[in-house]
Amino acid sequence: MNVMVAEHIGFCFGVMRALNIAKKTKERTDKPVFTLGPLIHNPQAVHELEELGIHPINSLDEAPGGILIIRSHGVPPDVIEKAKEKGFEIVDATCPFVKRVQEYARKLCEEGYRVIVVGEENHPEVIGIIGHTGGKAEAMNKRRIPVIEDRDRIGMVAQTTQSIENLKLAISYVVERVKELKVYNTICNATYMRQQSTKLLAKEVDLMLVVGGKMSANTSRLVEIARNEGCExxxxxxxxxxxxxxxxxxxxxxxxxxxxxxxxxxxxxVEYIKNL
Ligand code: SF4
Structure with a gap:
């Protein structure tokens, strides 16, 4: 079996950074170390971290205190405040590119825009971004299309792992309805490069395997992109x-x-397929 591997694969800068921060934190302390949610959406990597003593919790009530690592997706500011009140020491591993989206959304909100985040409303990154606008921003996706009025001034950002096609769709929907639309294209370059190389590869091969956690939004997006190219x-x-x-x-x-x-x-x- 011939195997072709996409040009851009593997951990991005933000994930690598979060993993390094978590490991270094564990090395320097005897305190218990937790991550709020799995550090990354990959069960194999999370299992490795657990073996090092870095445990995911889903709520602040699940741990008595210790060090809490904020993962690359980021969180709303009130989560950090609550964690501090509960006595956690915070280590913030939010990806700088996600922080930039949080900052743009907050700024747009302060400038009086109605803020739309193109992304999945239940994804932790989107929840975090909306949290940085005090809950005022709204998520927009194919299943959740906000009603736009012509007097609205719309400010738009995107979840970092969105596809450019989804952002374009959202822009064209909104721009037809308002006089003012300010967009920050906050799709992360690492995501964009993986999407482009997946798209190119899907045109060339008979079958695509996209490897990644089932809960990983960016992996699911790659699956969608490859299928859109008509590739099994x-x-x-x-x-x-x-x-x-x-x-x-x-x-x-x-x-x-x-x-x-x-x-x-x-x-x-790759080895498994080569040996088939
Ligand atoms: S924003 Fe980009 S670099 Fe940062 S964690 Fe997400 S995909 Fe990785």
Missing amino acids: TYHIETKEDIDPAWFSGKITVGVASGTSTPDWVIKDV
Whole structure:
């Protein structure tokens, strides 16, 4: 079986940074170390962290205190305040690119814009961005289209992992309805490069495997992008998810990955396919 790997794969800067911050924090302390939610949306990487003594919690009530690492997605400011009140020491590993989106959204809100975040309303990054506007910003996506009035002044940012196509759709929907629209294209470059290389690869191969956590928004987006190119595509977390029947009659397989997929998981998948 021929295997082609996307040009841009593996951990992005923000994920790598958050992992390094978490590991260094654990090295320097005897206190318990927690992350609020899994540090990254990849079960294999989270398992490795647990073995180092860095444990995910889903709510502040699940731990008695200690060090709390804020993951790359960021959180609303009130979560940090509550954590401090509960006695947690905060280590903020929010990706600087996510911080920039939070800042743009806050600024737009202060300037009097009705702020729209193009993204998934339940995604932690979007919840964090909206939190930085005091809850005033609204999420917009294909299932959640806000009613826009012609007197609205709209300020728009995007979840860093959105596809450029989704942002363009949102812009064209809004711009037809208002006189003033200010957009910050906050799609992260690492995300954009992975999306573009996945798109190119999907045009060339008979089947695509996109490797990454099932909860990873950016991995799901890559699956959507490859499928939009008409390529048969499967979202897998590890080589164990592969069904050999998928490869029947196929000559070339493409492999892409999200920004939170460890290199060793990708290598395992590539080796497995090569040996089929
Ligand atoms: S995808 Fe971009 S914004 Fe998100 S963590 Fe990685 S570098 Fe940061």
